[in-house]
Amino acid sequence: EDQVTQSPEALRLQEGESSSLNCSYTVSGLRGLFWYRQDPGKGPEFLFTLYSAGEEKEKERLKATLTKKESFLHITAPKPEDSATYLCAVQGGSEKLVFGKGTKLTVNP
Amino acid sequence: SQTIHQWPATLVQPVGSPLSLECTVEGTSNPNLYWYRQAAGRGLQLLFYSVGIGQISSEVPQNLSASRPQDRQFILSSKKLLLSDSGFYLCATTGGMYEQYFGPGTRLTVT
Numbered sequence: 001e002d003q004v005t006q007s008p009e010a011l012r013l014q015e016g017e018s019s020s021l022n023c024s025y026t027v028s029g030l031r032g033l034f035w036y037r038q039d040p041g042k043g044p045e046f047l048f049t050l051y052s053a054g055e056e057k058e059k060e061r062l063k064a065t066l067t068k069k070e071s072f073l074h075i076t077a078p079k080p081e082d083s084a085t086y087l088c089a090v091q092g093g094s095e096k097l098v099f100g101k102g103t104k105l106t107v108n109p
Numbered sequence: 110s111q112t113i114h115q116w117p118a119t120l121v122q123p124v125g126s127p128l129s130l131e132c133t134v135e136g137t138s139n140p141n142l143y144w145y146r147q148a149a150g151r152g153l154q155l156l157f158y159s160v161g162i163g164q165i166s167s168e169v170p171q172n173l174s175a176s177r178p179q180d181r182q183f184i185l186s187s188k189k190l191l192l193s194d195s196g197f198y199l200c201a202t203t204g205g206m207y208e209q210y211f212g213p214g215t216r217l218t219v220t
Contacts, residue, residue, distance in 0.1 A: 004152075031207055032206070032207045032208070034207075034208055034209075036211075041214070041216070042213060042214065043113075043199050043201075043211035043212050043213050043214045044153075044199070044211045045211075046204070046208050046209070046210055046211075049206060049207065049208050087152075087153070089153075091207050095207075096155055096158070096168075097153075097155070097209055099152040099153040100152055101150070101151065101152045102152065
């Protein structure tokens, strides 16, 4: 059974304080690992897809990396507007996305 | 690009009442469509998915059902709501390379 575990559950940072979010996964036949951002009361917003170990993707202050067992979402010099819940999901041979519970990020000014 | 519409945005219903949530997609044809539920403290749970009109696959045995009467319309229903049906319901469709895109969601509170 495909599984995704995200840590920490919650993270508080000061503006400009860089950090990383972790997504550990087990999947049979990885098709893709996905990162989403979700603001309160809204649907998840797609950020990145990573397909194979060693791959990296960047968008503004966010950088996602992938190994065979985990993915990291690095946040460089975060701003208050980066506050959100970040979701990780994997897709294996079943073609269905399996989501983690998310990391709630708060960036204080 | 595709756009997903969901309504209503919020809904408060008593236990035992019926439910109908609607999702429509613009900007694509013959999309794969998904219904998810997001409950407090839990991850996104896949409820149903559909690869075409009239084709519905159920992931979790429950009090809910889904239908797809038109190519870009997906409906989530219940005959009698339970307290445990409360949650944030999300409709999604696939993009070009396995990723899924989500609608704005419907917040359902069963009282």
